[in-house]
Amino acid sequence: MLNPIILYLTILFDRLLGEPPEKIHPTVLIGKLILYLERVLPNTEGKHKILDFISGSLLVIVTILIIFIIISFIESLIISLPFYLSIPLYSLILSTTIGYKSLIEFCKAPILKIDDLEEAKKEVRKIVSRDVSNLDRDHVLSAAVESLTENITDSIIAPLFYAILFGLKGAFIYRAVNTIDAMIGYKNRRYFYFGKFGARLDDILNLIPARISCSLLILTSPLYGNFKKALLGLREVNKLESPNSGYTMAIVANALDITLEKINYYKLGSGKITKEKALKAFLAVDLTVIAFLLLYTIIFLAFSFSSSFSYF
Template sequence: MSAITTFFLAILWDLILGEPPALVHPTVWFGKLIGFFDKHYKRRSPTLDFIGGAFASLFVIAFAFALSKLPEFLPKWFSFVLGVYLLKSSFAIKSLAEHVGNTIREDIEEQRKYVSWIVSRDVKRVDRAHLNSAAIESLAENITDSIVAPLFYYLLFGLSGALVYRAINTLDAMIGYKNERYFYFGKFAARLDDLLNFIPARITVFLFLPFNPKRVLEYYKRAKFKLNSDKPIAAMSAVLGVWLEKEGLYRFDGVEPTLDDIKRALRVYWILIGEWILACMIILALEVLLC
């Protein structure tokens, strides 16, 4: 019963307490590790940069795997508590909703500030509709990255799966860019993140189906701009009936998104979270019964 109990308590921890302090947050540790390699590795050539980035990424992944095994060497009571804590650190339900909720601001400069905290694009001159779109897009995309994927890999591989996924996703977020500095150094991490998100991104789309199956599938088929991240964005656009657009990359049609649509997106989000938690609990319960 430990896997299902650990899962249940980790979910409660997240919903009640939210994120642990940065000082003791494994995701922050992963970020600091790759940041160290990024800072001290001098770019040389495409081949050497790729090898250097792959080595740095594998070091962070190995650290995440070792951290996931730590509870096995500790006293039973402490092992259980640490396992709950580490699993909780691999996903973020409450904080994602809070960050997106903070973007619902009548003052457009205030909204720009909060949107800039959750997206990588420059929003200094972005209009209101595109700010609303960016907030909703970030919410949709992060349903996969922050919740569905880490728990999917927990179901498959236990705590190691969840923490290793979180490490890889953190690597991608920090060095997985197609610019001069990271194109080769971050390529290994970016491709690995693409691979691990392939199934979870489509599970996320599946969770949208009860709202409007026909429209969600129609928009999903149009999502050919990126391998994974545009799939849940397309599904959210279909459900809300609003256009979601990253200029120059993708656009899903609908009416202009408003602040109220961010609120609607958050309501959809909590329903999806409920669906996914229920599905995970059923799968874990079946594993107990069949073992």
């Protein structure tokens, strides 16, 4: 089991340092690998469905194997160092797999600028793919909170979850699959079959972390919203096409008594969204992360009494 000290340092490094430069950012490098494999592997854009599916699946498998080999080598080198060097270095590298600080900053910007609607729209364009030109104040606020709550799992909880289970390899492979889904997991002619395996694998990897995030959002809801209403959010978790993102979005929408709506796609909650309520969603994220760390610390300490102590 991964020592909780590493997780606390990981969060600390991310909040202090944020994202690394693009030239050395692991996610950017993984993205370049995916682009290269996409260029060299055949994609008939749906003309030959089985070939596209096999080719896209091969992209996923090759990417995972390369990441596994590289990160296993790096991890073994780090662990061989004295603990006073290995612990901070391990945590620093692990912090590159999460996007806690960047998630907060990008999602908070449109909310803070909401009194200037056009400026708020410029900021919200950075975090959502929908057309925001005709959005009103409420829907701009909604888009920011949707993006925030949808990404609690894949930006923070899931990488930490897989790091706990499998170390650096787990976190980086999760990040690779998540990046694959973001790049080719679309239901259009080009990627419907080519990206299907990657998209489904991302859904599978997020199943447990999304439900952990949901449970912790409910558990901590009295500190940022309403516990009973948070529970009612469970009735709306299946309103989204995604099997995972609806959990965190629906719980926060109901706990804060706000409406999160993507026009013509879904509507979660029923209350009036305001700038003040939208900002409370960030408290919900912070409390969820804290609860996750504390819960794991308790589990780790309980198991450490019956096994030998290790930092990794």
